Amino acid sequence: MNQQGPDALLKSMDRMIAEANTRMQAGKVLDASRSYKKAAQFAEQVVEMVDDDGERRTLTIKANEFRLRAKSLETTGRVDGARIKPSDMPLDEVAYSDEDSDLQEQQILLLIDDTPRTIEWDSIGGLRDLKEELKFHYGLAMAKIPEGMDVEGWRNIMFYGPPGTGKTLMACAIANKLNATFFNVKSSQIVSKWVGDSGKLISTLYRVARKFTNDGRPSIIFIDEFDALCKSRGAEGQLHHQQMLAAILSEIDGFAQKGRRNLVMTIGATNRPWDLDAAVLSRFERRTLISLPDEAARAEIFRIHLEAKGLPVDHRSLSYDKLATQSERLTGREVARLCKEVTARMLAEMNPDIPALVDEGLKSIQAYEIQTRPLKHSDFAPSLDNLVADTTVEDVHHYADWGTQIKDSAD
Numbered sequence: 241m242n243q244q245g246p247d248a249l250l251k252s253m254d255r256m257i258a259e260a261n262t263r264m265q266a267g268k269v270l271d272a273s274r275s276y277k278k279a280a281q282f283a284e285q286v287v288e289m290v291d292d293d294g295e296r297r298t299l300t301i302k303a304n305e306f307r308l309r310a311k312s313l314e315t316t317g318r319v320d321g322a323r324i325k326p327s328d329m330p331l332d333e334v335a336y337s338d339e340d341s342d343l344q345e346q347q348i349l350l351l352i353d354d355t356p357r358t359i360e361w362d363s364i365g366g367l368r369d370l371k372e373e374l375k376f377h378y379g380l381a382m383a384k385i386p387e388g389m390d391v392e393g394w395r396n397i398m399f400y401g402p403p404g405t406g407k408t409l410m411a412c413a414i415a416n417k418l419n420a421t422f423f424n425v426k427s428s429q430i431v432s433k434w435v436g437d438s439g440k441l442i443s444t445l446y447r448v449a450r451k452f453t454n455d456g457r458p459s460i461i462f463i464d465e466f467d468a469l470c471k472s473r474g475a476e477g478q479l480h481h482q483q484m485l486a487a488i489l490s491e492i493d494g495f496a497q498k499g500r501r502n503l504v505m506t507i508g509a510t511n512r513p514w515d516l517d518a519a520v521l522s523r524f525e526r527r528t529l530i531s532l533p534d535e536a537a538r539a540e541i542f543r544i545h546l547e548a549k550g551l552p553v554d555h556r557s558l559s560y561d562k563l564a565t566q567s568e569r570l571t572g573r574e575v576a577r578l579c580k581e582v583t584a585r586m587l588a589e590m591n592p593d594i595p596a597l598v599d600e601g602l603k604s605i606q607a608y609e610i611q612t613r614p615l616k617h618s619d620f621a622p623s624l625d626n627l628v629a630d631t632t633v634e635d636v637h638h639y640a641d642w643g644t645q646i647k648d649s650a651d
């Protein structure tokens with residue numbers, strides 16, 4: 241085992257690249273390929289040692305590039321960046337030039353999202369049982385298992401339910417707690433942007449996610465709007481979606497290796513679970529309904545979006561429980577929006593001079609400190625009076641019925 245520190249390893253990596261160049265010039269293609277492989281190994285070792293995400297990303301790209309060069313040298317005898325035609329290669333070995341592959345990895349690295357770091361379990365109101373369940377099963381997937389035993393926690397889970405109920409928040413909180421690298425994939429975006437080699441891009445996504453697990457930190461691939469992958473828009477679109485979906489499913493399957501700690505986890509989310517077919521659903525060990533918050537949960541969500549954000553509250557007049565009874569069927573997102581509205585009105589009332597100060601110029605506005613006052617129950621009246629919840633009773637039943645149906649069909 242190599243005991244060198246990162247600096248020494250980077251030097252060794254540079255030495256291998258120089259060696260590869262010399263060997264190339266001497267026409268020793270296979271030797272050069274071996275040097276590139278070693279350079280990749282050094283880069284990968286450093287990835288395991290550094291904490292800085294940017295540095296890890298750069299090194300991961302480098303390691304990948306060296307491996308591609310090595311492969312390209314082995315198969316074609318050159319690394320000249322020209323696209324290697326699929327017809328020159330066995331079908332399952334369709335290769336890409338370094339340039340293409342870099343571009344693909346760059347696209348994937350753009351999906352890494354640091355938002356989860358700011359999301360704690362306490363930033364999510366309600367959903368108490370689900371939080372415990374998630375902690376238990378993801379904990380099980382990460383913990384050491386006794387020799388010879390076959391215990392598996394969850395790797396893949398699908399959240400479904402009405403918009404704005406905390407599905408994304410839950411995925412973020414797990415990622416935060418597990419210190420995971422979070423790949424935030426919005427299906428509708430990748431469907432429209434990743435035209436062409438979408439299946440290949442999905443494999444790149446999972447490969448990069450696996451690379452990021454080198455230091456023992458898990459990767460979470462969060463696929464939002466999962467239904468967008470299962471719908472077809474015209475024959476061409478359909479093929480494109482199917483390729484992606486097939487690639488995702490085979491990646492998910494590919495990781496069902498027994499006895500191995502499951503470091504790459506997929507979390508799907510959808511508002512339209514009925515658009516997912518049985519083959520897709522069966523890949524997810526758990527389908528979990530995240531429905532509207534109940535009264536107690538709404539009270540917590542009000543508190544999170546007011547007090548926990550540092551806004552002053554007059555507790556003699558304002559009761560979270562009362563707000564909760566007056567906001568039936570609101571989602572977490574609607575409660576958050578309502579709190580923003582009320583806060584904005586209070587701020588406008590307390591700071592009427594702001595527009596004039598802006599007219600005076602930057603210095604004046606920068607010298608001004610925002611005034612606030614504690615929020616009272618009556619501040620909420622204008623918003624509560626005009627309340628129309630986004631989610632209907634029928635919607636709520638639709639999700640619950642679908643859940644019962646798939647449970648029945650699985651039994």
Ligand SMILES: Nc1ncnc2c1ncn2[C@@H]1O[C@H](COP(=O)(O)OP(=O)(O)OP(=O)(O)O)[C@@H](O)[C@H]1O
Pocket residue numbers: 363364365366367401402403404405406407408409410464509510511533541544571572573574576
């Ligand atoms: N349980 C909750 N506790 C606190 N805030 C919440 C909760 N649910 C939703 N919110 C608020 O609503 C916003 C949206 O929540 P989130 O993104 O998790 O919804 P979602 O279920 O993923 O919705 P969509 O299906 O539209 O993607 C959050 O950023 C937060 O401000």
Ligand SMILES: [Mg+2]
Pocket residue numbers: 407408409464509
């Ligand atoms: Mg979401």
